[in-house]
Amino acid sequence: MTTAAIDIQGIVKRYEHHVAVKSLTLTVPRGAVYGLLGPNGAGKTTTIRMLLNIIAPDQGTIHVLGVPHSDPTLVDRIGYLPEERGLYRKMQVRRVLKFLGELKGLGGKSLDGKIDMWLDRMQLRANGEDWGKAKVDELSRGMQQKVQFIGALLHDPELVILDEPFSGLDPINAQALKDTIVDLKKQGRTVIFSTHIMDNAERMCDSVCIIARGEKVLDGGVAEVREAHGARMVALGLDGAPSATVQTVLANRQLVARADDSNRFLEIELAAGAKAQDLLAALVGAGAQIERFELVRPSLHRIFLEKVGATNVEVGMTGHG
């Protein structure tokens, strides 16, 4: 259990007209909830498909759960929910689940029991109604997504890979998904999901990796990332408008790179190398009446925008509008 859940070393995937993934290296520790963040077309799905050995990288190596990703026994230890979702429409739900279970090497009575358990848990069998007997066609979209989610988890995988799991989910189903991910983590499983909704990533992930244009922009624990990219912003609240001496301090480019002045409230970006402590001392020295002095850690959303660049982000992509 000491090896990483996923160890990707310098993978490259080229297509005819573009490079989908450029020399990507990343490590996912076991038992972590890991977020793969990036705008559309960043190479998230390509990376996931290479992890699953659906497509082969042109260069580089991938180890999953301690073995090369092409190891044939691996597929039964991974649960996968692709971004493009779908089921056999004309098939009975229970038969679809049975088929998906069999594809993961399950069978017999234990499989039936597991299907029952999951149908109950996802409330597809409740109040005397058994959607397991219905055809996939007859289910609502939300229910179909639940069925797919069951299909990915039926075989108790050690590693769960979810590609954009929150897209198209209503708030109730999104919450159910979050609960399940938390449950999986409690059971010691590793969960990787890709998303462009930073809020979810920030709340749920232990670690994240932001990729854009096929390259890694940054990775690490969520706290570390925010630490490393944060603490450059100071929210300053004054009692009254800044005096001339305070203005001089704010104009000092050794300390302050930029200050957004809203009269009594200022948003200050610290100059490179400057410490918040020095700024505070200088402000106090200048006789400022400070009501609030707070180091603001940027959200993942802010880091994402800053690192990926607004040009790469379409409206609404980050989930913050």
Next chain:
Amino acid sequence: MGKLFAVIRREYLERVRSKWFVIATLFGPVFFGAIMFVPALISSREEASANGTNITIVDATGTGLGERVSSRLAGGVNGGTTAPTVNVVATDAIAPAESLATQQVISGSVKGYLVLDTLTASAAKARYAGSNTTALFDMQRIERAVQREVQMMALEKSGVDAEVATSVLSRSVNVTTERLTKTGRGGSGQINFIFGIAVAFVLYLTIFIYGLNVLRGVLEEKQSRVAEVVIASISSSRLLAGKVIGVGGVGLTQLVLWLAMSVVMYKVRQPILAKFGADTMAFSMPDISLGVGLVVLAFFVLGFMFYAGLFAAAGATVNSEQEAQQAQMPVVLLLVTSITFLQNILTQPESTLSRVLSVLPFSAPIVMPLRMTVAPVPALEVALALLSVSLGAVGSVWLASRIYRVGLLMYGKRPSIREVVKWIGQK
């Protein structure tokens, strides 16, 4: 192996459970039964039409030929129906008589008119015009009646006694055909002929229907996007193999059920035919040995694999029904080729065309069994054909699995031929 089996079972059971399968399986033998019974029914009634006598004869021969033809036509199997009316005219009055008869045909009072003139006796020529010229049996009857009376008159003219002439002309020789094979004799040529057509059509239809079924299956997995989940659990080549075996199994099941039902229907045909008043004596089962039967099944299995591979490859390159229609065209044409030469192969099973088509991988699965049912084929040629189809099937399935692997996750624009060729080489 468990996963391959899971795919096979899904493909097989989902199809066998469908209404479509049940309907096709039940109605198949009705269709084949119709092929068996209808010819017997038609032949038993081929003389029954009364239209052959409801005509006018314009007789300009001046020899009384018209009267004789009229009474011969009236005295046929269904004697007792009214004899054709005879209009004896002079040669120069044929035209007005014809226009009068034409009026009668148009008004519907007669079905047609027969013109007998001086040429009828000398140059053996007569003309018929009417609304029923496509009724082949009636036309044959009229022709035979005119021919017989012209012959009778010629014989009588040269002094042959009328009774002698009648008895001589009534003699007919019936040549029965019997098929010789290496293992001995048996079955009539005609039965093997019909059976050959039936075998070729059943093979063609099942390969066609179930080949398209594979294409539909691939398209469904692509369209519903379920392919990616499946492909993350099982290799594309095994998925394809499972699909081909599963769908092929459905086809084989249907063939075997049809065969069993046909045998049962054959056993009980006598009472059924008797109800229609048809004769069953002339009908016998063709002599097809178990060996030939197994070879035919082998051709079905291999031929199906060959075409299923091509259909699957076509299915993997498309995203919609419309695109599928276009992509399947070349494969369908390849399959149709074998059936378009059906006539040539039946009548000349030993011709170069037949021999070549019966060993080419795309036509052999249909043409070779057809040849084998109508003529003895050297074992070496059968072996060659089996080898050729086997290699073709392996090649087609290999090619398909290469295209399938890449195509299954490709959405959007339909790839060009060049791109598809690239997929084949892609690692």
